[in-house]
Amino acid sequence: MGAILPVFPLGTVLFPGLVLPLHIFEERYRTLVRDLVATTADEPHEFGVVTLRHGSEVLSTEGDDERPDEPPVTAGQLYDIGCTAELRQVTELPDGRFDIVTVGRRRFRVLSTAAETHPYLTAEVEWLPDEEPGDETARVLAPRVLTAFRTYLDLLRPDSETLDQVPDDPTVLSHLIAATAQLTVEERQELLAAPDTATRLRNELKVLTREAGLLAKVRAVPVPLSDLARPVSPN
Known part of the structure; x- marks a missing residue:
């Protein structure tokens, strides 16, 4: 039998090492946070983030606390690979959110x-x-992928600041690129599910080369770079 994990379905893909802030207002997820905070110190205070295949888990506006409960999400609505989110900071608001x-x-x-x-x-x-x-293949690939990522960012937003702080670890770099590049949910999910860092870096090199080629041809930016930051879930 596998481990039992609380699950938070979202419309985004979480990668190891990446920060995800959330505003929790639904009662079921308030309960989840309270349950996690109540666990003993030697237990991981974490829940699973799993991406929805379509749409968003939160269907109402943030202020709608009186709406009926949504139907339960089923396994078929979720991708099968997820990432745990470890609680690092919890702020309880006066209204219980x-x-x-x-x-x-x-x-x-x-x-x-x-x-x-x-x-x-x-x-x-x-x-x-x-x-x-310590995968040697990943270490060889990492500089090539980083160069392609810099080229992509320069084409996407020529006046953006230079990418100064870059992780040395190829795995951390692969997760950072996957979370930052302008990719579809499906593409991000494939990168999360990659069996190893070398495979993820190879796939990112292909995607970044493709996107840079398209940007170089059209010389158009689909969205501002600031819009590429991981969105804060309305829940």
Whole structure:
């Protein structure tokens, strides 16, 4: 039997090491936060972020607290690879809502989901193997992918600031690029599910080369670079 994990379905893809702030207003997710805070110090204070295949988990406006509960999300509506979000900061607001800051921690595969045992969705998951930081292929690929990423950013927003702080670890770099580049949810999800860092970097090199080629031809920017930051979930 796999591990049982609270699950938060979202319309975005979370990567290990990346920061994800959330505003929690639905009662079921307030309960989730309270349950996590109540766990003992030696237990990980984390929940699973799994991307919805279509749409968004939050269907109403932020201020609509009286809406009826949404139908439970089923496994078929979710991608099967997710990433845990570890609580780093929790601020409870006077009305019972929470502002939380989380950081992506570890990847997992969803085996099954259940909506009967808790107000929020839970899933049986298996942990994906940690990626090998000493992979020589990844270390050779990383500088090439970083160069392609810089070229892509220069074409996307010529007047943007230079990318100064770059992680040395190829795995961290691969996650940063996957979360920052202007990609579809499907493309991000494929990168999250890559079996290892070298595979992710190879795929990113292909995508960045393709996108840079398109940008160089049309000399048009689809969206401002500032719009590419990970969106804050309205929930």
